Amino acid sequence: MKNLAINTVLEEIKTSLQNNQTLILEAPPGAGKSTLVPLSLMKESYVQNKRILLLEPRRVAARTLAKQMSKMLNESIGQSVGYQIKNDSNYSKETKILIITEGVLIKKLQNDQSLEGIGLVIFDEFHERSIHSDLSLALC
Numbered sequence: 577m578k579n580l581a582i583n584t585v586l587e588e589i590k591t592s593l594q595n596n597q598t599l600i601l602e603a604p605p606g607a608g609k610s611t612l613v614p615l616s617l618m619k620e621s622y623v624q625n626k627r628i629l630l631l632e633p634r635r636v637a638a639r640t641l642a643k644q645m646s647k648m649l650n651e652s653i654g655q656s657v658g659y660q661i662k663n664d665s666n667y668s669k670e671t672k673i674l675i676i677t678e679g680v681l682i683k684k685l686q687n688d689q690s691l692e693g694i695g696l697v698i699f700d701e702f703h704e705r706s707i708h709s710d711l712s713l714a715l716c
Contacts, residue, residue, distance in 0.1 A: 580607060581603060581604070581606075581607040582607045582612050589601065589613060589616075589617075593620070594620070594621075594622065610630075610632075611641070611644060611645050614698060615657075615673070617696060618672045622695055624695070626693055626694055626696075627695065628672060628674070629676055629681065630674070630676070631677070631697065631700060632700050632701065633678055633701050634677070634701075635661040635664075635677055637701070638659045638675045638676065639661070641659075641700075642658060645675075655668065656670065657674075658671040658673070660675075660676045661676065661680060662677065662679055662680070678708035678712060681708075682711065685712065685716075689715070697716050
């Protein structure tokens with residue numbers, strides 16, 4: 577994974593998020609945006625003792641991404657990386673990155689507008705826009 581394109585800008589991403597609440601990242605498919613960026617941000621001070629929510633628009637993609645990221649960490653799904661989708665979830669208290677779908681994020685925002693315990697929300701695949709993702713972005 578060291579040869580992925582995103583590696584050249586990971587430190588810049590970390591610095592930018594240290595100083596700003598918003599970051600827009602555009603890179604070609606396969607660059608490592610969905611996997612390496614969240615994994616590299618897990619231990620940053622602004623998410624320490626908090627969870628990263630990674631919004632993934634499709635259920636199959638959410639499960640697959642959780643599996644891939646867990647494999648990269650040599651862990652089982654539900655340890656550092658987990659997922660929560662409609663009618664299925666696999667995460668624990670120890671989960672630092674929770675991959676969720678749009679409906680799950682809307683419900684989380686309805687139940688807790690401040691997203692207590694969440695240090696960062698990442699909108700992945702944002703080009704696949706929907707009313708749910710636009711509403712979630714506005715509420716975040």
